[in-house]
Amino acid sequence: MATVAQTAYPTLPANFSLKLLNKQYQPTNYELEWLSTIRKPIQRLGFLVQLKTLQRLGYVVSPLDCPDTLIKYLAKLTGITTLPSAKDWAAYIKSTARTKHLAQIREFVGVKLLQEADWAWLKTVARRAALVKDAVNDILNVSLEELIHHRFELPGFTRLLRLARTARNEVNTEYYRAIYDELRPESRAELDQLLIKDVNESYSAWQRLKREPKKPSAREIRSYIQHVTWLKSLSEQMPQIRLPATKLSQFMLEARALDAKDMRELKPLKRYALAVLLIRGQHGKALDDVADIMIRILRGLESVAKKNYDQHILNRQKESEALVRGYFDAMAAFGSEGTAEERIDAIQKTFSPDLTTQMAKCQEYLAAVAHGFLPFMLQPYHQKRSLLFLCLEAMELRSTSTDQSTISLIANLQSLRNSHKEMLPVSQLQSDELDLLTLLSPQWQNIIRRDVAGNALYHRKLYELACFSMIRRELQSGDLHVVHAREYDDYREDLVSWEEYQQEIDRYAQEVEQPVNDAERFVTELQQELSELATTVDLTFPGNSHAQFIDGRLSLKKSNTARPVAAVQRLDTAIVDGMEPSSIVDILTDCEHWLELHKLIHTAAGNQVKIEFPEQRFLTTLFCYGCNLGPAQTSRSVKGFTQKQVAWLNLRHVTEERLEKALTKVVNAYNQFDLPKYWGSGKHASADGTKWELYEQNLMSEFHIRYGGYGGIGYYHVSDTYIALFSHFIPCGTYEGVHILDIVQKNDSDIQPDTLHGDTQSQSYTVFGLAHLLGIKLMPRIRNIQDLSLYRPSKDTKYQHIDALFKGSIDFDLIQARLPDMLRVVVSIKLGRITPSTLLKRLGTFSRKNKLYFAFRELGRLIRTMFLLNYIDNHELRQLIHAETNKSEAFNNFTKWLFFGNDGIIAENIRHEQQKIVKYNQLVANMVILYNTEKMTKLLKKLAEAGHEVTPETLAGLSPYRTSHINRYGDYHIDINRKTEPLDFTVKVIE
Numbered sequence: 001m002a003t004v005a006q007t008a009y010p011t012l013p014a015n016f017s018l019k020l021l022n023k024q025y026q027p028t029n030y031e032l033e034w035l036s037t038i039r040k041p042i043q044r045l046g047f048l049v050q051l052k053t054l055q056r057l058g059y060v061v062s063p064l065d066c067p068d069t070l071i072k073y074l075a076k077l078t079g080i081t082t083l084p085s086a087k088d089w090a091a092y093i094k095s096t097a098r099t100k101h102l103a104q105i106r107e108f109v110g111v112k113l114l115q116e117a118d119w120a121w122l123k124t125v126a127r128r129a130a131l132v133k134d135a136v137n138d139i140l141n142v143s144l145e146e147l148i149h150h151r152f153e154l155p156g157f158t159r160l161l162r163l164a165r166t167a168r169n170e171v172n173t174e175y176y177r178a179i180y181d182e183l184r185p186e187s188r189a190e191l192d193q194l195l196i197k198d199v200n201e202s203y204s205a206w207q208r209l210k211r212e213p214k215k216p217s218a219r220e221i222r223s224y225i226q227h228v229t230w231l232k233s234l235s236e237q238m239p240q241i242r243l244p245a246t247k248l249s250q251f252m253l254e255a256r257a258l259d260a261k262d263m264r265e266l267k268p269l270k271r272y273a274l275a276v277l278l279i280r281g282q283h284g285k286a287l288d289d290v291a292d293i294m295i296r297i298l299r300g301l302e303s304v305a306k307k308n309y310d311q312h313i314l315n316r317q318k319e320s321e322a323l324v325r326g327y328f329d330a331m332a333a334f335g336s337e338g339t340a341e342e343r344i345d346a347i348q349k350t351f352s353p354d355l356t357t358q359m360a361k362c363q364e365y366l367a368a369v370a371h372g373f374l375p376f377m378l379q380p381y382h383q384k385r386s387l388l389f390l391c392l393e394a395m396e397l398r399s400t401s402t403d404q405s406t407i408s409l410i411a412n413l414q415s416l417r418n419s420h421k422e423m424l425p426v427s428q429l430q431s432d433e434l435d436l437l438t439l440l441s442p443q444w445q446n447i448i449r450r451d452v453a454g455n456a457l458y459h460r461k462l463y464e465l466a467c468f469s470m471i472r473r474e475l476q477s478g479d480l481h482v483v484h485a486r487e488y489d490d491y492r493e494d495l496v497s498w499e500e501y502q503q504e505i506d507r508y509a510q511e512v513e514q515p516v517n518d519a520e521r522f523v524t525e526l527q528q529e530l531s532e533l534a535t536t537v538d539l540t541f542p543g544n545s546h547a548q549f550i551d552g553r554l555s556l557k558k559s560n561t562a563r564p565v566a567a568v569q570r571l572d573t574a575i576v577d578g579m580e581p582s583s584i585v586d587i588l589t590d591c592e593h594w595l596e597l598h599k600l601i602h603t604a605a606g607n608q609v610k611i612e613f614p615e616q617r618f619l620t621t622l623f624c625y626g627c628n629l630g631p632a633q634t635s636r637s638v639k640g641f642t643q644k645q646v647a648w649l650n651l652r653h654v655t656e657e658r659l660e661k662a663l664t665k666v667v668n669a670y671n672q673f674d675l676p677k678y679w680g681s682g683k684h685a686s687a688d689g690t691k692w693e694l695y696e697q698n699l700m701s702e703f704h705i706r707y708g709g710y711g712g713i714g715y716y717h718v719s720d721t722y723i724a725l726f727s728h729f730i731p732c733g734t735y736e737g738v739h740i741l742d743i744v745q746k747n748d749s750d751i752q753p754d755t756l757h758g759d760t761q762s763q764s765y766t767v768f769g770l771a772h773l774l775g776i777k778l779m780p781r782i783r784n785i786q787d788l789s790l791y792r793p794s795k796d797t798k799y800q801h802i803d804a805l806f807k808g809s810i811d812f813d814l815i816q817a818r819l820p821d822m823l824r825v826v827v828s829i830k831l832g833r834i835t836p837s838t839l840l841k842r843l844g845t846f847s848r849k850n851k852l853y854f855a856f857r858e859l860g861r862l863i864r865t866m867f868l869l870n871y872i873d874n875h876e877l878r879q880l881i882h883a884e885t886n887k888s889e890a891f892n893n894f895t896k897w898l899f900f901g902n903d904g905i906i907a908e909n910i911r912h913e914q915q916k917i918v919k920y921n922q923l924v925a926n927m928v929i930l931y932n933t934e935k936m937t938k939l940l941k942k943l944a945e946a947g948h949e950v951t952p953e954t955l956a957g958l959s960p961y962r963t964s965h966i967n968r969y970g971d972y973h974i975d976i977n978r979k980t981e982p983l984d985f986t987v988k989v990i991e
Helices: 018-024 029-035 041-057 068-078 084-096 096-109 114-130 135-147 155-180 185-194 203-207 219-237 245-257 260-265 267-315 317-334 338-350 355-371 372-392 405-415 442-448 460-477 498-513 519-543 566-578 584-595 614-626 630-637 644-652 656-671 765-773 812-830 836-843 853-872 877-898 910-943 953-954
Strands: 397-400 424-426 449-452 457-461 480-482 545-548 553-557 686-696 710-719 724-731 755-758 791-792 806-809
Touching: 018 806, 029 041, 029 480, 041 084, 041 096, 068 460, 084 096, 096 355, 096 498, 114 135, 114 155, 135 155, 155 245, 155 267, 155 397, 185 267, 203 260, 203 836, 219 355, 219 614, 245 267, 267 317, 267 355, 267 372, 267 460, 267 480, 317 355, 317 405, 317 480, 338 791, 355 836, 372 405, 372 442, 372 460, 397 405, 397 545, 405 460, 424 460, 442 449, 442 457, 442 460, 449 953, 457 460, 460 480, 460 836, 480 755, 498 812, 519 853, 566 953, 584 614, 584 656, 584 710, 584 910, 614 630, 614 644, 630 644, 656 910, 686 724, 686 877, 724 910, 755 812, 755 877, 765 853, 812 853, 836 853, 853 877, 877 910
Parallel strands: 686 755, 791 806
Antiparallel strands: 397 480, 424 457, 449 457, 545 553, 686 710, 710 724
């Protein structure tokens, strides 16, 4: 059951400060004059109490239910010295005077009572919300918004909650019935069979549905492809399902959390619906896995080929040196004295052993350089060929455009699966008069072709490799999609319709404060902005002491690393000495007392059930997974709970969504403190990834070249106030920058940054283009700026000092023509239909077909050029970016310190559980940050009063990433009854 605190339903605060009372409850002069017309003191006070609560909360609070602090404050303002008794208030509440007062108050505030006839309208509102939202509190919040919009006085919370819960249950039942009614009797029988465990099997087919791929060895891939085939056979018997994304996600989570016994206990309507959804969902996820496996195999082939190519070049170094030496000797002979015949003789003597051999060696060298590593993919391909064809066969690939040439190429490739010919005639590489070779890159065409006895033949396996490489590229760019997949589906189907786009675009233009609804004006303003900025930077460049050209290349002077001033060091030492030692579990317990996070944890179906010792169970589970002890070690270290009890709460009650709600609650509490305001405004955030160790026996685990070792990447968005806003767990092979904009959808906290900083992976054109349209200023850290290209506002524009930085010019006509297509994607992101990372994964790979790619790339060139011009011109901007990205790196180290169990290795092999572990760890880190900030605030207040140098400058040099006072090891005792002082957000470090 949702509580008031989990919704937007307004309530009176638990504690009233004088500042809060004066700001929110002080009556106006007009209201005081009105009060003076009421003669009886109790009626005057009752009138004012009800007026101010209605103005502040949207509903009238009875004087009997108001805190004494508020009553006393309002009584003082009305000149009442003796407060009414409970009996006096009860008499007033029953009086006709109160009835008259309420009518006057409602008319004055401009609200009306919700009549019984209006409840039918509100029920419709709740049902409409329940169609796309699953959480009861979200449905209730939509109802609140509509009530406020239509100027209704808010009804009681319990009745609104009952309405929201009824609406959700009715809508969910309708969804269940729609699925149930489309099931054939034989399909229901098949689903029933899934829930029965065969005596010869160790687990039921229902559990088999949830299988995750392990390390992609040849045996595992073959086994997993068989699993995908089985899923496909089941999925084909199930009806097609189209549900809102939130509903689909929630139903999937619930189905995945239930075992076969739990499923059998459900009512048939819900049981069959959840089973269908899980089958469909798991089949889609398995198809994504197959696509990922194929891409990983091809990426591995490239990696091996590049290593072998480099080794080949190294091994041939002596031959290369001999060729260069021979060339030098030939030139020396050509330049020697003597007749032409003598010089020719001298040149001929340099060809050792003979001219033909020397020319052959030169041709080998030139061929190796021209073809690069591609021919070296052939040797490892022999071992992987059958696996690649298995993956290809398991997927139904379709083009996302009208260009069907790649589909013809795939059909031709599949026809060669059982071929044993080494060379193929050109006739076998044609389809419907289409020359398939022309689809391949010139580099591939050159190495595939062989001239045999005057005839042009083509190397079959190299041709197959070229085809697989093209399939990989088009899957990543979105030119191909996998039918029924989830990540590799056709993203265009998730975009808003053009009708919806037209309805939303004007509102969105106001939201981002850009003329995006007028393409011509939008482009003209950007063109003018780029032209003026480039001219300004060009004029000021001679006076820029931090930038210069050296040998024709731009060089930016590095900033000196800012060292903490002595006053900051002294203050930091005083904090270290003053922080009382505390156990990690005591810190988590104090935060639980403050925020009651355990109330956010309930069953996958959204129902809160009674759990014995809920606070202790939640804290034990949080400690277990957030600090990586694991259930077994936790049950030994924390007395009172078994290994099964610890794991059960995580598997059955905790989801990523609920952990994110807990994180939001921690961030919002943290944001109310005064101290973080000295560290940042909350308008900036930095994104960075750090490698988490994984065992190799799962698909997420890859060897990362930059970080070294096997693992996955924890990707975090950290506010400039040091608190982490969002986290995501991604494979090592994923381009981190595609996730930098996901914070637009995933961050529901009170801290809403509009400027993002990241490392060099965040500087791609498409990321810049999408960020600009989303209203986000992207300011990543830049390395090797001399290798980056800037673009002119027009071809004819020249600059006196910085002209060498520019490579080409912006195609503004392309941006203007494709702006509606780009904005349709942006509106879809804003409405939650598609995530930024889903789009950027497609647009991050070059596409010769996708016109949207070229449009975002061109807009990104423009926006990145303007950013780089500012970056070159503004030394302080570079220092700011450096400081903000350093906060992300410091947070990464902080989270690792708290993740001390099991040598920091994530033992889970199930991907959604790995995601949850990263969320658990972020929650632990944020709770420690909240705890440290609360203690630092009080301690700094005392230090200031004792004469320490506590200034805005010294406070800005501090950080909440403190660990010296925290005991991570020893005996762990969760004392839920320990005394904890309540949070006091009114404390100011500097008055």
